[in-house]
Amino acid sequence: MSTQTHRQNINKTADMTKMALMVAMNCISAYIIIPLPFSMSPIALQTLIVNLTGYLLTAKQAFITMLVYLLIGLAGVPVFTGGSGGPGKLFGPTGGYLFGFLVTAVFLAYTRGENYNFKRYALLGCVIGVPLIYAFGVAQLKLVTGMDWTKALLTGALPFIPLDVVKCLAAAALAYPIQRAINNSNNR
Structure with missing residues (x-):
């Protein structure tokens, strides 16, 4: 095997490992929640991991990573917020x-x-990024529950903004040292 082929195999392995770690981190982050009595959605750590996925992976890798996460949850493995899974959660409110x-x-x-x-x-x-998440979330919340837009926004987006901003800032700060560590390990 040539040196170039060996290096390509190492890079593919490193990329697959990064993607698998991001799937695992997303699954774990779904368990770290703060329930809100007035909302169907709790505060979860997932926004941080979703942002890191986008900051650390290519667009194709991010798509595959998040798709794998969704398919695992769709299959019924309890990897969605609060340890839930299945089509009822994915297509629910x-x-x-x-x-x-x-x-x-x-x-x-x-x-x-x-x-x-x-x-x-x-x-x-x-x-x-966060408004995109809210757009999909609030739209499905309204569609499935039949609540009006105001109530959907007040219960499905507004309470989450302050901590989601903090999670975005944390992800932006963590991206550099994580990427640096990954690059250093790939160069060994």
């Missing part, structure tokens, strides 16, 4: 957020640029 995760991770991966920039990452995550 709060399932739109899960679809928003996929779109947001791909969007962030596609638009983040080649070089790390905290301000750009934070701006993309806070100003476009």
Whole structure:
């Protein structure tokens, strides 16, 4: 085997490992929740992981990663928020957020640029990424429950904005040291 072929195999293995780790981190983050008595959706750590997925992977890798996560949950494995899974969760009142995760991770991966920039990452995550998640989540919440737009926004988006901004900033800050560690391990 040539050195170039060996290096390509190492890179493919590293990419597959990154993708598998992001799926696992998303599954684990779904268990870290704060229930809200006035909302069907709890506060979860997943926004941070969705953003990291977009910041650390290519758009294609982010799509595959989030699709695998959704398919695992659709199959009934309890990897969605609060340890739930199955088609009832994915297509139920709060399932739109899960679809928003996929779109947001791909969007962030596609638009983040080649070089790390905290301000750009934070701006993309806070100003476009989180609203994308909310758009899918609130739309499905309204569609499935029949509630009006105001109530859907008040229960499905508004309470989550402050902590989602914090999670976006944390993901933007964590992306650089994680990417650096990954690059250092690939160069060994």
